[in-house]
Amino acid sequence: MLSGKVISVNSGKGGVGKSTVSANLAVSLSEMGKAVALIDFDIYGSSIPSMMNISNGPKSINNKIIPVESHGIKIMSMGFIVKNNDPVVWRGPMLGKVINQFINEVIWGDLDYVIIDMPPGTGDVAMDVNRMVPNSHQILVTTPHPTSSHVAERAGKMAFQNKHQFLGIVENMSFFQPPDYDTKYYIFGKGGSEQLASKLGTELIARLPIIAPNETDFEPSIYKKGNLLYDKYKDLATKVDDSIA
Template identity: 55%
Template sequence: MITTEQVLDALRKVQDPELHKSIVELNMVRNILVQGWSVSLEIILTIQGCPLKAKIQQDVEEAIQGLGASEVHISFGSMTDEERAALTAALRKDSTTTNGMPAMLQEDSGVTFITITSGKGGVGKSTVSVNLAIALAGLGKRVGLIDADIYGFSVPAMMGITESPTMIDKMAIPVESHGVKVISMGFFAGNNAPVMWRGPMLNKWIRNFLAQTHWGELDYVLLDLPPGTGDVAIDVAAMIPQAKEIIVTTPQATASFVATRAGSMALHTKHEILGVVENMAYYEDPDGTKKYLLGKGGGDRLADTLQTQVIARIPFAQPEENMQTSVYDEDSILGEIYSSLAEEIDYRLMGSSER
C-alpha cells in the first residue's frame, strides 16, 4: 500500500525544470488521493500554458511509478494571481539583497563575471561569447549569458533559440540552451524591432537582467557587451567592478587599434583583463597551410599595449562547419580551441579546486 507521505517524499526529488526547485517546495502538488496502488493528484503550474508541462508530467509519473504504483492520474491547474505574486516575491528575495541590489553582485556570491568586449563591431565578439559560455558549461560549470549588446542583440539567433523566457509575474526565467542560461533584449524586442534608448533606460534593463531574472545558482555570468565605450559599457563597469574582461579583435591593424580604447577603459575602471582573443586569425587549407586573410599581428599589438597576452587565436570556420547556428561542435577544430580557452580561464580564475 502506498501512502500520501511516500508520494510527497518521492515528489520532493522532482524539480520544476525552469525554476530548478522541488515542486513540493513550490507548493505545486495538491489533492493527493491514494487508492490501493492507484494514485491521483493535481499539479498546479506556475502559469497557464507552461512550456514544460510534458516534462513535469513525465517526471511526476516516473517518481510515483517508482513506488510501485500501477496507475498515476494527473490533472493540471495553474496558480492564482495571489499565489504567483507570492512565488515571485520569494524568487526576488533569493535574487536581491535587502536594498534591492542583485544578490549575485555581492562579493561573497560565488559568481564570477566575465565581460566580452571589442573596439568595433564585426569582429565576432558575440560568437566568442556564445562559444566560450557553452565551453564553460561543458566543463560542468553553471553558466549564465547576458546578451548586453542592447542595440545589436544576436545571441538568441546565434544559439538557435526560438522560444521566449517564461514570465512569472515580472520575473523572467532565462531560456536554457546548450547548458547555458540565456537572457537577451532580443527576447523582448518584438519582430527584431530596433532599440532606441539612451543611458537611463539602458542601465535599467541591464539591472533588470541581473535582478529581475531567476538565475538560480551560477558559477559564471558572461556579458556580451556592445562594441566601444558607450553607456552600457560604462554602466556595467560601475555596476560590476569585480568583472574580468576579454577583448576580442581581428588581426587587422584598425580593429586592434580601436580595441585599445575598450582595453584602456577596462584598466581605468580597475577591471582585470584576462587577455585578448584574436578572432578570424587565419584560414587553414585542407593540407594544413595557413592563410592570413586579414593580416597578422593585430592581437599581439593590442596585447602588448594593454600589457596582457593573447589567450586564443581562432581561425575562420571551415565551410562544412557552422551551418545552422554560430555554435561549434565540441569535436571540431574551433570547438576544441574554445574548450581549451575555457579550461585555461577556469583554471586561472578558480585554480584546481572544485566549486
C-alpha cells in the same frame, strides 16, 4: 542578483566575434560542468538568440524573470524582449533600466560563471555595464589587423579605468587554412594582438582560425565536436577556468 565570476567579452570593435566567443565559451564552460549564465548586453544589436536558435522568450514569476535555457546555460538578451526583430530605439535612461533589470530582476540561481557579451563601442551601454557589473575579468577580442587592435585598446583602457582586470586577448579570424592544405592565409595580417597584449600588460590566450560555417547546421555559430574551433574553445575554457581559479 548575479553570483559567480563575471567574464566580460569586450572589444570596442564591431564584427570581430565577441558574440561568437561569448556563446562558444559559455557552451564549453557548461560542458565542463560549470553553472553558466550568458547575458547579451548588446542592447541595440543583440545576436545571441539567433546564434543559439532560441525562439521562446523568458517567463516571469512574482515580478522576477526566469531566464531562457539552452545548452544548460541561463540566457538573457534584449532579443527576447523586442518582438519581430524590430530595432531598439531607446535613449540613455531606458538602457540603464534594462541593464539593471537583467542583473537584479532575473532569477539566476547559483552560478560559477557569468559571460557578458558586450556591445561594440565605448558608449552608454558599455559605460553602464562597466559601472553596474564590478570586478569582471575582461577578454578582449580582436582580429590580427592593427586597426582592430587599436580600437580594442580603447575598450581595454575603459575597462581598466573601471577597475576590471584583464584575462587576456583572444585573436579571432587569425588566418584561413583551406582543408587539406598546409598554407595558412593571414587575411587580416599579423601582429595586432601581440601589440595590444603588450600595450595593456596582458597575454594572448587564444588564436582562432577562420572556418566557414556549415550552412545546414541548426546553430552554425556554435561549433560542434569534430570542428577545430570546438577544440579551440575547449582549450580556451580550460585556460580561463584555471586562470580565474
